[in-house]
């Protein structure tokens with residue numbers, strides 16, 4: 221994902237910084253991982269977010285179909 225786009229995004233829960241990791245955008249503060257969908261589209265919906273530990277167990281991968 222482009223750095224510029226990443227800078228524009230914030231965690232919808234705490235409005236903090238997020239970091240890109242594998243197929244997710246992470247908020248370390250909330251321990252949440254937001255999936256990035258096909259076409260570099262970040263899914264920043266809280267209800268779609270994974271627990272950070274689950275994403276880590278999955279190798280920061282998901283199959284794009286939520």
Ligand SMILES: [Zn+2]
Pocket residue numbers: 231232233234235236247248249250251
């Ligand atoms: Zn957060």
